[in-house]
Amino acid sequence: MATDEADGGGGDGGDETADEDATDDEVIGAAVVTVSSTRSLEDDEPGDAVVSAFEDAGHELATRELIESGYDNVQSIVTRLVDRGDVDVVVTTGGTGVSPDDVTLEAISPLLDKELPAFGDLFTRLGYEEVGTGVLCTRTMAGVSDGVPIFCLPAHATATDLATTSIIVPEGPKLVSQAVGDRASPGEVEE
Template identity: 40%
Template sequence: MSRIDADRPFHPVRIAVLTVSDTRGLDHDRSGDTLVARIAEAGHLLADRAIVRDEVSEIVAKLRGWVADPDIDAVISTGGTGLTGRDVTVEAHRQVYEKEIEAFGTLFTMVSFQKIGTSAIQSRACAGVAGGTYLFALPGSPGACKDAWDEILKPQFDARHRPCNFVEIMPRLDEHLRRK
């Protein structure tokens, strides 16, 4: 079973938070605030924060900009993962991914099912990697952000987490881009 190995050092991860919304601003972005608070509480660094409209081109541009930034290790977006016509975050993320982390969506659904039952079927949460940067797309509710962070991302962003974690493989995420 998973555990924290206290003999290993903690390494802060530099995480950017992106809220996708046509209506929210920073003054009333509860989901973004939830993620920012949890990132800080866990000892990680908020690398950047932004809000973009539910437009594929705007989401892709922001994601690609952050992927190109060597001071950002991971991006967590919130909003736009549902089924309506304006929910385009998943499509934008998939344009950026080099590799998709398929099990993230499955695991998020399992966690969500324990909290909201069959309503979990309406989420298209997803994750991937591009340019050595982790990218996560979460639903736009504070509860979904709490669940994803507390149950999945917090342990995986802790280098002490055993048997394995995202942090320990970060140096090798972009090895295919480097010359041999």
């Protein structure tokens, strides 16, 4: 994460003051993954909404990928992204519905060291204000894997825009700062 001031350093990393110092001008690297068997990157409106939200806020796009659904496929790509030094946060779109093929949440759940249940609650509340009871068929999830926050969103442009602009991007720098723990500083590539 790039900051305007040098890190004061020292301490044990658990200092609450350091967590409170995370600011909105810290740049984070985002990986965006669309899970779809019918879309291409050229017609991926949900993925476009996520990318735009991060870039409009001054963050960097580390990578953008489109993959077909499938438990092993989703788990493999997310694991690879978490291991990349330039990825501070992973956002997936798609594969979160209720059909038998929708396995994104099931594939990513075992990878999480910590869950962020308030994300789903907040997203549902905001979604209800936008679409009413249609939010019932929407499944979302968030958590942290090896110091990298992961957010799983539905494949709907309005939903992804709502989640990224209202929740993920505003809280991203602080969340990444808290989650990073002993990993290299966010945005820095480990050598």
